[in-house]
Amino acid sequence: MKHVLLTAAAAATFATGALAQEVTLGRFFGACEDAGTDTTTSTGEACIIQSIINAADAELDGISINTLPTDWGNYYDQIKAAYAGGTPPDVHVMHRHRIPEFAGLGALAEISGDLEAAGIDPNDWSPAALDAVSFEGGIYGVPMDFHANLWHVNMDVMTEAGLVEDGKPVLPSSPEELLAHAQQVKDATGKDYLAADFAQFPIGVRLVLALMWQQNANIFTEDGTATINTDAGKNAVTTITQLFDAGLANPQLNYADSQQAFLNGEAAILVNGTWVVDFYTAQAADPAVGLENYYVADFPTLFETGATWADSHMWAIPSTLEGDDKMAALKVLAFINDHNIDWARTGHMAVRKSVVESDAYTSLPHRDEYTGTAAIAKDTPPSERYGAIQDVLNRELQAIWLTGKSVEDALDDAELEVQDLLDR
Amino acid sequence: MQEPRTSAKRMSQTQAAWLLLAPFLITYGLFLVYPFFRGFWISLHDWNLLAVAFNPDAKEFVGFRNYERVMWGRNIEWGFASPFWQGLGVLGLAASAYLRRVDRLSRFNAIALAVASLLLVVLPGFHPGEDGRWYDRRFWPTVGNTLLFVGLAVPGVTISALLLAAALNKETKAMGALRTLFFLSQVLSVTVVTLIWQIMFSPRQGLIANITETFGGTPINWLTDEQFAMAAIVIATVWWSLGIAMILFLAGLQDISKDIYEAAALDNARGAKAFWYVTLPNLQRTITLVVVLQIILHFQVFGQSHLMTQGGPNDTTQVLVRYIYQTGFRDSELGRASAMAVFLFVIMGTFSVIQFIVGREKK
Numbered sequence: 113m114k115h116v117l118l119t120a121a122a123a124a125t126f127a128t129g130a131l132a133q134e135v136t137l138g139r140f141f142g143a144c145e146d147a148g149t150d151t152t153t154s155t156g157e158a159c160i161i162q163s164i165i166n167a168a169d170a171e172l173d174g175i176s177i178n179t180l181p182t183d184w185g186n187y188y189d190q191i192k193a194a195y196a197g198g199t200p201p202d203v204h205v206m207h208r209h210r211i212p213e214f215a216g217l218g219a220l221a222e223i224s225g226d227l228e229a230a231g232i233d234p235n236d237w238s239p240a241a242l243d244a245v246s247f248e249g250g251i252y253g254v255p256m257d258f259h260a261n262l263w264h265v266n267m268d269v270m271t272e273a274g275l276v277e278d279g280k281p282v283l284p285s286s287p288e289e290l291l292a293h294a295q296q297v298k299d300a301t302g303k304d305y306l307a308a309d310f311a312q313f314p315i316g317v318r319l320v321l322a323l324m325w326q327q328n329a330n331i332f333t334e335d336g337t338a339t340i341n342t343d344a345g346k347n348a349v350t351t352i353t354q355l356f357d358a359g360l361a362n363p364q365l366n367y368a369d370s371q372q373a374f375l376n377g378e379a380a381i382l383v384n385g386t387w388v389v390d391f392y393t394a395q396a397a398d399p400a401v402g403l404e405n406y407y408v409a410d411f412p413t414l415f416e417t418g419a420t421w422a423d424s425h426m427w428a429i430p431s432t433l434e435g436d437d438k439m440a441a442l443k444v445l446a447f448i449n450d451h452n453i454d455w456a457r458t459g460h461m462a463v464r465k466s467v468v469e470s471d472a473y474t475s476l477p478h479r480d481e482y483t484g485t486a487a488i489a490k491d492t493p494p495s496e497r498y499g500a501i502q503d504v505l506n507r508e509l510q511a512i513w514l515t516g517k518s519v520e521d522a523l524d525d526a527e528l529e530v531q532d533l534l535d536r
Numbered sequence: 537m538q539e540p541r542t543s544a545k546r547m548s549q550t551q552a553a554w555l556l557l558a559p560f561l562i563t564y565g566l567f568l569v570y571p572f573f574r575g576f577w578i579s580l581h582d583w584n585l586l587a588v589a590f591n592p593d594a595k596e597f598v599g600f601r602n603y604e605r606v607m608w609g610r611n612i613e614w615g616f617a618s619p620f621w622q623g624l625g626v627l628g629l630a631a632s633a634y635l636r637r638v639d640r641l642s643r644f645n646a647i648a649l650a651v652a653s654l655l656l657v658v659l660p661g662f663h664p665g666e667d668g669r670w671y672d673r674r675f676w677p678t679v680g681n682t683l684l685f686v687g688l689a690v691p692g693v694t695i696s697a698l699l700l701a702a703a704l705n706k707e708t709k710a711m712g713a714l715r716t717l718f719f720l721s722q723v724l725s726v727t728v729v730t731l732i733w734q735i736m737f738s739p740r741q742g743l744i745a746n747i748t749e750t751f752g753g754t755p756i757n758w759l760t761d762e763q764f765a766m767a768a769i770v771i772a773t774v775w776w777s778l779g780i781a782m783i784l785f786l787a788g789l790q791d792i793s794k795d796i797y798e799a800a801a802l803d804n805a806r807g808a809k810a811f812w813y814v815t816l817p818n819l820q821r822t823i824t825l826v827v828v829l830q831i832i833l834h835f836q837v838f839g840q841s842h843l844m845t846q847g848g849p850n851d852t853t854q855v856l857v858r859y860i861y862q863t864g865f866r867d868s869e870l871g872r873a874s875a876m877a878v879f880l881f882v883i884m885g886t887f888s889v890i891q892f893i894v895g896r897e898k899k
Contacts, residue, residue, distance in 0.1 A: 185843075189865035196589040213868075217586045311760035312846055364757035369740055500867050511850035515762040529673065536869075 132176040133440040137165060138194070138204035139179065140187040151454040156391050158182070160458055168447040175440050188499065195219050200430040202441045206253070208244040208424040213496040215247040221431045222250040223442070230442035232449050240489075241463035244424040253426035254445045256452070257460035259386045260422035260489050261318050262482055263412065267405035269380040273300040283412040287351040290414060294360035297380045305360050307379035309367040310513055314506045316352070316363075318421035319383055321505075322411055323348035325419035325490045331505070331530065334493050338531040340505075341523035349512060349519050351414060356513055363513035377402030383411075386485070389459025393477045408459075410484040422489030425460075461486055497533045504529045572881075579603070579874035586868050595871075602875035606675050611668025618660040625660075628653025644893070674851065674859065675876070682856045684766060685773075685837055690830045692774040693781050694823065700778065701785035702811060715786070722779025726839030733772035734759065734844055759845050765853045769840040777833070781826045788822030789815065828891035832884050856880050 139161060147154055147162035149170050154163040162179070169177040180201055183190075188210065194200045195214075206214065214220050227234050232254060234242060241255040265281045273296045275282045284290040294305035310316040324330060329344030339345075355361040365373060374382035375395050389408055396406035411420035427448055429441045448455075449464070453472055456462040467473050474480065495501060508526035511517035547555065579602055587594040616622055628649055636646035664670060700718055704711045721729070737758035739745050745755030758768040792815065800806075800814045816823075838857040841847055847854035856876065864873030 186865075189861070192586055192865055192868065196585050198589070213586070217584075218590045219586060311757075312848065364739075364760045366760060369738065372740055497867065500862075503862075503866075507848065507851055510848055514760060514849040515852075517850065525673070528669075 133174055133436060134176050134178055135203055135437075135440050135444050136178045136180060136201040137444065138187075138191060138201035139165075139182055140184045140205065141182060142184060143182045151451055154454075155394055155457075157387050157458050160454055164448055164451045164454055167451075168444055172443055172447060175443060177444060195430065198432075200432070202433055202437060203427055203429055203444050205256070205425055205427055208255075208426055209491060209494070209498045211245070211247045211252055211426075212494045213498070214428070215250070215252045216496060218431055220252045220428045221433060221438070222252060223254075223429065224251040226438070226442055227251070227254075230439070231446045232442075236464045236466050238463060238465055238468065240486075241424070244463075245426050253428035254449050255463040256425045256427060256448065256455055257386075257458075257463060258422055258424050258486065258489055259460045260485050261315070261322060261383055261385055261411055261420045262389070262485065263409040264374060264382040264384055264388070264392060265407040265409055266374065266377060266380050266403055267407050269297060269301055269303055269377065271405075273297040273380065275380075281407055281409055283409055284414060285412065287347070287354070287414055290351065291354050291358065291360075294355055295358065298360050301380075303377075304362060304373070304379045306355060306381045306383065307361065307365060307370040307373045308383035309365065309370045310352075310363040311510065312366040314502050315367070315370075315383060316509050316513070317502060317505045319352060320345075320348045320509060321492065322420045322490070323351055323414060326413055326415035326417050328417055331492055331501070332495075332534060336534040338527045338534060340527040340530060341520070345523050346519055347415070349509070349523070353513060353519070375401055375403050377404075386459040386461065386482075389478055390457055406478070408478040408481045410482050410488065413488075418484070418488035419490045420485060420488050421491065422485075423491055424463075495534070497536070500533050501530050504533065575874045576878055578870055579872075579878050581871045583871035583874075584868045585864065585870045588870070598871070602871045603879075605671045606872060606875050607672075607879070609664050609668060609670035611665040612662055612670075613665040613668070614658075614661045615663070616661060617663040621660040622657050625653045625656030625658075628656060648890070674854070677851060678854050678856055678859045681766070681852065681854055682835060682837070685770065685841075685853075685855060686831055686834045688766070688770045689773045689777075689834045689837075690827060692770060693777050693830055694826055696774060697778050697781035697826070698785050698819075698823070701782045701789055702815060704782075705786060705789045715782070718782055719779035721776055724776065726776075727843065729772060729776045730840055730843040733768070733775070737768050737844075760849050762849050762852050765845050765849060769837075769844055769853055772844065773834070773837070773840055777830070781830065784822055784826050785819065788819045792818045824894050825891070828887055828894070831887050832891075835880065835884050835887075 141161050142158040144154075144156070144159035144162040147159045147166055149163060149167040151160070151163045151167050154160045165177055165179055169175070181190075188206075191200065191204060191206070200219070211220070215222075224234070234251065237255060240258065242251075244258075245251055245253040245255050263283065267276060267281065270276050270281045273293075275293060275296065282293070284293050297303060297305040308315045308319060321331065324344050327344040327347060329339065329342060331340050331345075332338045352361075356363050361379075362373075370379075370382060371384065371388070373379050375392070392403065392406055395401045396403050410418075413419075427445050429438065429445070433441055452462050452464045452467045453470065456467060456473055457476060459478075462468050462473055492498070492501070504526055508517075508522040508529075512519055512522045580597060580599060582596040582598050582602075584594060632641065632646045632649040632653060635641040635649075636643070641649070670676065704715050704718070724732075736742050736744055739755040739757045742755070744758070748755045756764055758764045796814055796818070797810060800810050805813055836857055837855050838861065841853045841855045842858050842861070845853040847858055857880070860873045860876045860880070863869050863876065
């Protein structure tokens with residue numbers, strides 16, 4: 113018996129050593145324990161991506177995928193430390209806004225010459241998707257989505273407040289109208305008009321950024337001058353603070369609490385990303401959940417130009433990967449690229465033209481309600497210090513709505529600190 | 537009878553000592569001494585974590601500029617900028633001189649009080665003058681937050697652990713069970729502790745909010761309210777690190793002879809009186825030990841702030857180690873982060889020295 117076991121063990125070691133190429137994969141999105149290999153039925157970011165990875169592991173010959181811990185909070189710190197230690201994962205997810213930092217230092221592999229051999233057709237990517245993974249003329253990853261801030265709407269609250277027309281929510285077109293609608297909801301239902309994570313995760317920052325872009329302004333220029341303490345900045349911030357001051361929104365809710373408030377039916381609007389559309393759809397179908405009539409709307413234009421905060425998820429491989437390891441990693445990227453439609457089920461916008469035009473895509477729940485988002489998607493100018501800049505804004509904006517710091521002082525401080533970061 | 541082996545073949549005592557010490561010394565040198573000096577070396581460079589990993593020549597020697605950029609500023613002046621703290625320092629100086637004169641304070645304590653007071657007079661006096669500014673506007677507030685955290689957590693842990701230890705210092709089964717129960721929180725990891733307390737503090741589903749609501753109050757947003765965020769992480773910390781302090785106190789309590797209590801009882805000192813006049817004086821050394829250990833431990837606070845409040849709101853719970861971590865890993869500025877780490881080392885080193893001196897005083 114012992115012999116049999118030993119032989120089996122040896123054979124197994126030999127077999128896996130000879131046949132299966134291990135690909136380590138780094139990602140965030142959180143953990144999903146029993147994702148299975150069915151990519152067409154899983155729900156939520158974590159489970160959909162893990163089902164795609166599991167399917168790749170099962171279907172790709174000679175490749176076994178080892179998914180590393182999937183924690184959100186410290187993802188980039190971990191990846192950076194892994195790169196610095198010379199042991200980055202063979203494949204990892206990242207945001208487009210991190211490309212200047214990682215590709216700029218030579219950490220990422222330039223893969224424009226390898227795509228075809230791996231079975232990836234970059235011509236099928238939309239121009240914006242190609243742009244998202246491009247840096248100084250090269251291609252540094254395979255795009256997976258566009259994600260953006262949306263307005264998630266509780267239609268029952270809006271109906272009660274008389275803010276529904278032809279089955280669509282009536283959304284504000286100016287800061288004044290925003291306040292009026294919010295008051296209307298409060299008077300009719302006693303509920304808050306707008307909920308969002310203003311307290312921890314930078315959803316509030318993304319809101320203010322969108323409102324600045326809507327005035328054709330930005331927080332810093334391409335040549336590196338911070339422009340935060342401006343009229344546009346003040347307008348953007350006061351658009352939000354007027355709601356807090358009038359008691360029509362609560363700035364102290366964090367991500368989980370604001371989401372819970374919306375799902376409990378305690379707020380008419382939740383500002384959050386595309387990544388929760390399928391989750392909220394599922395929640396709305398659950399009779400135990402307060403939210404029943406769920407609608408998804410494009411971020412409304414309150415100033416001159418339409419704009420909402422957006423970013424892209426993409427998959428990259430380290431520049432140090434070579435030979436068979438690199439080919440195996442590229443195959444995994446190709447597999448993920450082939451499953452773009454499954455990933456779009458989360459609510460994210462697809463990157464492949466063939467997917468965007470398909471019936472499967474256009475018939476996804478609520479998809480027809482936010483078709484305008486792709487055209488108004490925006491982000492700050494590229495910077496190696498994106499993370500630190502977001503942090504400064506988050507801190508100073510929180511200071512305004514959580515600690516009563518004056519708008520002038522906070523924007524002034526934010527401008528100084530962002531300038532410091534740009535100058536470093 | 538066989539002759540004992542010649543002494544030439546035997547190791548001398550010194551040799552044996554070195555041999556036995558070698559594994560420790562090598563490990564210590566490799567994993568503590570070397571990294572420390574390496575850290576100091578890095579702090580003298582402009583050192584980008586990723587850039588240097590891909591190109592070892594990407595670092596630049598800048599001397600003490602990182603220290604200047606972190607701790608200093610433009611047009612920094614000295615004056616009575618914060619009257620409260622500096623006033624307190626002056627009072628402390630006067631008190632130490634007076635108490636030493638009338639011999640109410642040992643020489644060591646008088647010097648310690650004087651040094652602390654002097655620092656209180658000098659340090660808060662620095663402020664940016666006209667057109668001036670700190671180069672790093674977050675560093676000193678972060679140090680202040682860390683001090684506040686230590687200032688709240690250390691007495692919190694010490695007092696509650698002391699009271700618990702005094703209450704549980706009985707030889708019954710129930711007390712044994714309770715002792716285990718109170719120690720249990722200590723074995724949890726910081727992630728578990730912060731998760732438990734995040735749920736406890738949640739204004740929607742938390743236990744505390746539920747209790748507040750039962751009594752008709754409005755729940756507090758503990759973790760996102762400027763006034764409560766620091767208190768929240770201190771409460772979680774006290775709950776978490778009670779165990780070790782309690783065990784140390786229990787050990788100290790069991791060292792106090794029963795005779796003293798009996799004698800005290802004859803003088804009509806029982807209960808609280810006995811605690812004040814017998815227990816406390818006899819526990820003095822244990823208290824000092826616990827306090828100094830806690831100070832060193834809590835200066836390194838990271839997880840509670842990082843996981844519960846992300847340093848917010850508005851940086852009110854941003855602490856030194858989290859700032860070092862962010863600077864080093866998020867911003868890739870390893871040189872700057874190392875400079876801050878050296879600063880933290882100096883602070884903790886000071887307290888270690890104090891503990892060392894206190895430990896040697898009057899056996």
